[in-house]
Amino acid sequence: MSRYLFDNADAQTPGRFSALETCYDAVSRRRLELTGLAPGWRCLEVGGGGGSLGDWLGERVGPDGEVTITDIDPRWAQQVPQRPPHVRLLRHDIVTDPLPTAHYDLIHARLVLLHLPERLPVLDSLVKALRPGGSLLLEEFDCGWTPVLAAPTGAAAALFERVVRALHTQVEKAGGDPLWGRRVLGAMARAGLTDLTASTYAESWPGGSPGIDLHRVNIEQTADRLRADGITDPELTAFRALLQDPAFVVNSYPLISARGRRPETDSESA
Numbered sequence: 001m002s003r004y005l006f007d008n009a010d011a012q013t014p015g016r017f018s019a020l021e022t023c024y025d026a027v028s029r030r031r032l033e034l035t036g037l038a039p040g041w042r043c044l045e046v047g048g049g050g051g052s053l054g055d056w057l058g059e060r061v062g063p064d065g066e067v068t069i070t071d072i073d074p075r076w077a078q079q080v081p082q083r084p085p086h087v088r089l090l091r092h093d094i095v096t097d098p099l100p101t102a103h104y105d106l107i108h109a110r111l112v113l114l115h116l117p118e119r120l121p122v123l124d125s126l127v128k129a130l131r132p133g134g135s136l137l138l139e140e141f142d143c144g145w146t147p148v149l150a151a152p153t154g155a156a157a158a159l160f161e162r163v164v165r166a167l168h169t170q171v172e173k174a175g176g177d178p179l180w181g182r183r184v185l186g187a188m189a190r191a192g193l194t195d196l197t198a199s200t201y202a203e204s205w206p207g208g209s210p211g212i213d214l215h216r217v218n219i220e221q222t223a224d225r226l227r228a229d230g231i232t233d234p235e236l237t238a239f240r241a242l243l244q245d246p247a248f249v250v251n252s253y254p255l256i257s258a259r260g261r262r263p264e265t266d267s268e269s270a
């Protein structure tokens with residue numbers, strides 16, 4: 001059974017997908033283009049969430065290609081009224097459900113393996129699902145670097161840090177790794193990928209901006225667990241108010257986009 005902390009069944013999910021798409025889709029599309037993405041490619045979008053990147057991949061590969069968008073709970077991507085026949089949406093658990101072998105030209109996952117206790121075996125199975133020469137792009141947060149850039153008071157900055165640290169503890173308790181972003185390229189090297197490269201994107205999120213809303217939905221979805229770990233209701237109320245204050249500015253979660261290629265031959269990886 002999934003221990004995924006931010007269950008898609010909860011009402012906050014559309015807010016999460018909206019913040020992620022607004023802040024990071026343009027970055028992800030640029031990183032996906034750098035793989036050489038071309039018409040006719042076979043692509044897998046793992047844990048596709050709202051489906052925006054999977055649908056964009058469908059446009060890029062065209063009817064001669066194929067895109068499979070998976071999610072353990074695809075209810076939000078299902079809201080898209082119609083998809084072309086070469087774009088398929090699947091309910092699929094990347095930890096337990098099978099993948100074809102040596103099939104995909106490109107596999108992409110954003111902010112999925114971070115949450116999975118089984119992230120290393122999943123990484124191995126993604127590598128096996130790539131055709132020789134195929135590319136894997138994993139995009140993950142490094143939750144360890146979200147400095148407060150401006151705050152109305154020192155107490156406000158301290159409150160932000162305390163609540164966000166408590167949230168990251170919840171991610172860890174659910175088997176996630178908040179620092180996975182800084183470890184992912186090394187893990188991809190150990191999984192046998194070559195031509196490795198990584199780049200990191202971050203921006204400032206002022207109070208009231210679409211990006212900072214990610215903190216609101218995360219905190220609202222985990223409020224009971226945070227209270228159980230000692231965060232008080234007045235702290236949660238003050239935190240929510242801070243996220244609306246334009247005088248408060250925080251660094252976004254840095255998104256690390258790590259790319260590698262499955263060797264064409266066994267000797268290439270040796």
Ligand SMILES: C[S@@+](CC[C@H](N)C(=O)[O-])C[C@H]1O[C@@H](n2cnc3c(N)ncnc32)[C@H](O)[C@@H]1O
Nearest residue numbers: 004020047048049071072073093094095110111
């Ligand atoms: C943080 S969201 C990111 C969604 C999307 N990739 C994005 O960046 O906008 C993580 C997604 O992974 C999905 N997920 C979690 N565990 C999964 C699993 N074991 N197999 C497939 N998808 C999973 C969740 O349902 C959710 O849609």
